[in-house]
Amino acid sequence: MKNLLWIALVCLGVQSQAQEVLFTVGDQNITTEEFKAVYEKNKGVGAALDPKTPEEYLELYINFKLKIAEAYSQQRDTAASFKNEFGGYRAQLAKPYLSDQGAEDELVAQAFARMQEEVRAAHIMIALESNALPSDTLKAYKQLQDLRTSILSGKTKFEDAARETSADTWSAKNGGDLGYFTVFNMVYPFESAAYELEVGDLSKPVRSQYGYHLVKLLDRRSASGTVRVRHIFFASNGQSTLQEKQRAARSASEIYSRLENGEDFISLLEFSEDRKTKDALGELPEFGINKMMPAFEAAAFALESPGDYSAPVETSIGWHVIQLIEKKPLPSFDALKSELSKKVKRDTRSRVGATRFMKRLKSDYDFSIDERWLSRTMNLVDKNAFGTGSWELPSLSRDRVVASFANERIYQSEVLEFWFKNQNQSGEAVREELLRVQFNTYANDRLMAYEDGQLETKHADFRNLVREYKEGILLFDLTQEAVWNKAAKDSTGIAIHYELIKDQYRWEDRIRAIYWVSSDEKLAKKISKWTIKGKSEKVQELLQNEEALRNFVNSGTFERDDHSVIDAIWQQEAGTFGPIALDNGTYAVVQIEEFIPSAPKALNEIKGLVIASYQDALEKEWVKALKSKFEVDVNENAKAALFAELR
Numbered sequence: 001m002k003n004l005l006w007i008a009l010v011c012l013g014v015q016s017q018a019q020e021v022l023f024t025v026g027d028q029n030i031t032t033e034e035f036k037a038v039y040e041k042n043k044g045v046g047a048a049l050d051p052k053t054p055e056e057y058l059e060l061y062i063n064f065k066l067k068i069a070e071a072y073s074q075q076r077d078t079a080a081s082f083k084n085e086f087g088g089y090r091a092q093l094a095k096p097y098l099s100d101q102g103a104e105d106e107l108v109a110q111a112f113a114r115m116q117e118e119v120r121a122a123h124i125m126i127a128l129e130s131n132a133l134p135s136d137t138l139k140a141y142k143q144l145q146d147l148r149t150s151i152l153s154g155k156t157k158f159e160d161a162a163r164e165t166s167a168d169t170w171s172a173k174n175g176g177d178l179g180y181f182t183v184f185n186m187v188y189p190f191e192s193a194a195y196e197l198e199v200g201d202l203s204k205p206v207r208s209q210y211g212y213h214l215v216k217l218l219d220r221r222s223a224s225g226t227v228r229v230r231h232i233f234f235a236s237n238g239q240s241t242l243q244e245k246q247r248a249a250r251s252a253s254e255i256y257s258r259l260e261n262g263e264d265f266i267s268l269l270e271f272s273e274d275r276k277t278k279d280a281l282g283e284l285p286e287f288g289i290n291k292m293m294p295a296f297e298a299a300a301f302a303l304e305s306p307g308d309y310s311a312p313v314e315t316s317i318g319w320h321v322i323q324l325i326e327k328k329p330l331p332s333f334d335a336l337k338s339e340l341s342k343k344v345k346r347d348t349r350s351r352v353g354a355t356r357f358m359k360r361l362k363s364d365y366d367f368s369i370d371e372r373w374l375s376r377t378m379n380l381v382d383k384n385a386f387g388t389g390s391w392e393l394p395s396l397s398r399d400r401v402v403a404s405f406a407n408e409r410i411y412q413s414e415v416l417e418f419w420f421k422n423q424n425q426s427g428e429a430v431r432e433e434l435l436r437v438q439f440n441t442y443a444n445d446r447l448m449a450y451e452d453g454q455l456e457t458k459h460a461d462f463r464n465l466v467r468e469y470k471e472g473i474l475l476f477d478l479t480q481e482a483v484w485n486k487a488a489k490d491s492t493g494i495a496i497h498y499e500l501i502k503d504q505y506r507w508e509d510r511i512r513a514i515y516w517v518s519s520d521e522k523l524a525k526k527i528s529k530w531t532i533k534g535k536s537e538k539v540q541e542l543l544q545n546e547e548a549l550r551n552f553v554n555s556g557t558f559e560r561d562d563h564s565v566i567d568a569i570w571q572q573e574a575g576t577f578g579p580i581a582l583d584n585g586t587y588a589v590v591q592i593e594e595f596i597p598s599a600p601k602a603l604n605e606i607k608g609l610v611i612a613s614y615q616d617a618l619e620k621e622w623v624k625a626l627k628s629k630f631e632v633d634v635n636e637n638a639k640a641a642l643f644a645e646l647r
Contacts, residue, residue, distance in 0.1 A: 022638050023058075025065040026073075026630040032642045035061060037464045039646065054643045058634075064475070066626040071474040082473060089469045097455050097462055098448060100360070103353030107344045112333050114183040114195050118289055120219040121194040122158065122176035127167035128211035131434060140212045144205040148214055151202060158202070158216055167211065176216070182223065185290045188349040190215065209348070224289055228325040229300045230265070230282035233274040236318040252312035252319035259309055265323045273318075283325065296320060303327075361447050367405040369443075374402045377412045378435050381419060386430040389423045403443055408450055410443060418442045482622055487615040495603065497614040502600040505609060507559070509572070509598050514555035515565050515590040517582070524579035524587035531576045531591050557596065565590060 022032045039057050052060070076082055124147065126140040147165065150156040162176030171178050183191060190213060193206040197217035206213045232255050236248035255268055269282045277284060289297060299313040303324035310322040330336075344350055361367070377400075385391035393416055403410040422438055424430070456463040487493070516539075518524045523542065530538040558566045565588045569577040578589035603610060 020638050021635055022642065023062060023065075023632065023634040025062065025632050026069040028065060028069055028072075030061075030065060032638055033460065034464065034467070036642060036646065037460070038468075054646045058639070062632055062634075063623050063626075064471075066623060066630055066632070067475055067478060068471050069630045070626055071478045074478075076474055076477060077470075082477070086470055086473055089473075090466055093462065093465055093469065094452055094455055097459060098357070098452060100353040100357040103356045104341070104344060104350070107349055107352060108337060108340045109333075111183045111340050111344060112336060114191070115330060115336075116223050117195075117220050118180045118182045118223055119194045119217060120180045120221075121178055121197075122162060122174075122216045122218055123168065123171065123178065123190070124158070124162045124166045124176055124214045125168045125210065126165075126212045130209050131437075133431065134433065141205050144212050144214050148202060148204065151214075158214075177218065179290070179294055180219075180221070181290050182288070184343055184347060188347060188352075223330050224301050225327060225329045226286050226288045227300050227303075227327050228286045229284055229303070230269075230277070230323050230325060231274065231284065232265075232268055232272040232282060232321045233277075234319045235273050236314075237316060248319045249312070249314070252321055255321050256309075256312050259321070265307075265309060282323075286328070293317075296322070300324070358444055358447065361451055362405070365405040365447065365450070367403070367443075367447065369403045370401060373400045373412065374415075374436075374439065376400075377402055377415055378432055380412075380416065381430070381435060383429040383431075386419070386423050387426050387428045389425040391420065391423055393417065393420050402439075405447060406450060408446065410446060415439055415442060479619075483615050483618045487611050487618055490614075494607070494610055494614055497617060498603045498610050501610065501613055502603075505601045505606045507596070507599055507601055510557050510559050510596040511566070511571070511592050512557045512594040512596065513566070513590055513592045514553065515588055516553050517565060517586050517588045519586050521579060521581075521587050524589055528576060528578050528589045531589060571595070 019031045019033060021029045022035050023030050035058070038061065039054065042057070043052070071077065124144065126144055128137060128140045132140075147156065147161055151158050151161060159175030162172050166172040166176055168176075178186075181191075181194075185191070186194070187208045187210070189206055189208045193203045193213070193215045194217055197203055197215065199217050199219060201217055203213075203215040206215055232252075234248035234251045236245045240248070251271070255271060258268060259265060266281060269278060272278055272282055274282070287297075287300075289301070291297070292300070293315040295313050295315050299310040299320075300322050303310060303322065304327075306324055306326055308324045310320075313320045313322060380394045382391045396412060396416075399411045399413050401409045402412055402415055419435060419438055456466060516524070516527050518527070526542055527539055530536075530542070554563075560567055560570050564582060565580075568580050568582065568588065569590045569592075571577065571592055572595045574592050574594060576589065576591045579587040580590070582588055
């Protein structure tokens, strides 16, 4: 309890300093902490493009908070759609704060370290369900412990014991040998046991979700990395006849002989029976160890240089001749960190961090169980009816506390309700061990929910981030309705606004013209001649008879600086001009049809710009109205102190 009190007092002291009110909008209090966090964040993002002084940003932030005040006044935060959207965002934001990040970082570093080596191990397994009775668990453990003693004394060979005893029949036939593997290839407890052994050592019984294991480390080697290979394949499997198997083996042998005689691997791919890879030059996806059949994998990694090929290799699906394309070492930690982090979170090893985090919560919040009342509560359960899903909740004369933490209490009624909802229909009487597991689940969920509710108080960065997301959602919906949609749909308003701003968007003096450019001066003169005479058909004939790359034509409405041709002949009168020698060695002829003096651009030409400007105008009017609706009060003393700090 002392730890909890100390934490509370420290948090209170820190918050009292940071929670000084900078300004109020309606009933919203905006603290110096909030403004400083947002200002510093946006200063870093947008300083280069549009730097703002603290004074300028304060004005913007007040306007922003006015809109948020309006959203709250309309109770938009109570809408189901808002709650669903915001709840999803907050849950995602909370995840890093509801886990032991230190443990996760350690597990990622551990995974990378283990990736540097591959281990070869063998095991003997006694199968055991995860919810096995304590007596069955003890029996399996003792069986392997006795077997371990016998192996270490030399009375029993490990390989023989694996063949006779192991529940893993696949490895048992190989004396328990699992081959080489690396991180994430095995369940975490098994992986840890193997990596922590020295070559030749035998582990103590190791518990996994599959049962108990004795693990023997056979070898360790440096990481193989990954390979890219192609293959020529001939099908043959357990269902094939002897004749088919012999044909596949003979075909692979023939391919190998032709390669040895100097033929190209690619040219022989036409004989491959792997239709999926045939069109990709026989190439398979890049792979590391434990991703392919053992024989294929061993042959692929044995190849040393690109272009090297293997002798025929037999697997359970047929015969292969393999060629190495590329060998890659393991990437760096920085390159793998993100991927490893995702794998750790998906893997059972993530429970290490979860367990450590829950242990810390129980310590911080002085979690305790009243074993007497928990035991009496379990006695209220009809064990046989529970196992058939027919148990009914008992009535309580008095609801006792079975556990407590912080200022929370867990009552008998809550636990009984949880058990009632989680009855099974196995047909077997429920064991107290299962009831206790379910109780622990409920208690842990309550602790986690309580911690989730404390995040805004405990973590300023989380508090600010959640507020930004919440207000961002509120502002988007409100602004869309009050400004964006209104501006886009109000055709009358757009037209009126266009008249107010149209002089800001003008065309310069323009000409409507057609011009020809040719590398042939004689051709340009002919074009000029026929154009002056109004013989457009003659011009068309000339162009059709000339090489297309030697000339081109363009027409439209042009401003003076649109093209060097237009700039060279700029005139305010109609007529034909040219040929004009241009700097690039070509000749231009220009026929000006009309001179168009400067004028405002038409609405349809700048509608997007007009709508954007109309939106700005609507927003200014809106903010003005909000300032009349909500009182704004700035704490000048707090403002002066904060701005002195920010400059």
